[in-house]
Amino acid sequence: MGQAQLEQNIIQAIEKNKFCAMGTVENGKPKVRYMAIYNEGMSIHLATNRKTHKIEELRDNPNVCLLLGYELGGTKEVVEIEGTCEITKNAQLRQQVWNDDLRPWFAGPDDPNYVILDVTPTRIEYTAHGSDPQMWRP
Secondary structure (H helix, E strand, O other): OOHHHHHHHHHHHHHHOOEEEEEEEEOOEEEEEEEEOEEEOOEEEEEEEOOOHHHHHHHHOOEEEEEEOOOOOOOOOEEEEEEEEEEEOOHHHHHHHOOHHHOOOOOOOOOOOEEEEEEEEEEEEEEOOOOOOEEEOO
């Protein structure tokens, strides 16, 4: 499979799976939680509250791992994303990611506690159902 086709498969898998497991490092140990995932092509974003523990964890160590797919309601593809994460209050990105599903946690896209985690992938392993893993690197 060529790089362009692999990227398209990854993008489609992210778009079909609205949730991922996100791993960070806390006190030298892995910590994982479920989060909603948003993307524009290979640009990957997560929305969170600036007062959560993950913000402290990411300030100490920006390395993250995302795992999506294969769960109930998702696809049979598995996507493992390794990368670094930047905490941003970029107004344009906050507007772009905002949707009404976030209302239980935030007053709106201008809520001061609403921040975006901008993930820069360094390695993505994509496995289609019944296929061998394919590796993507920037």
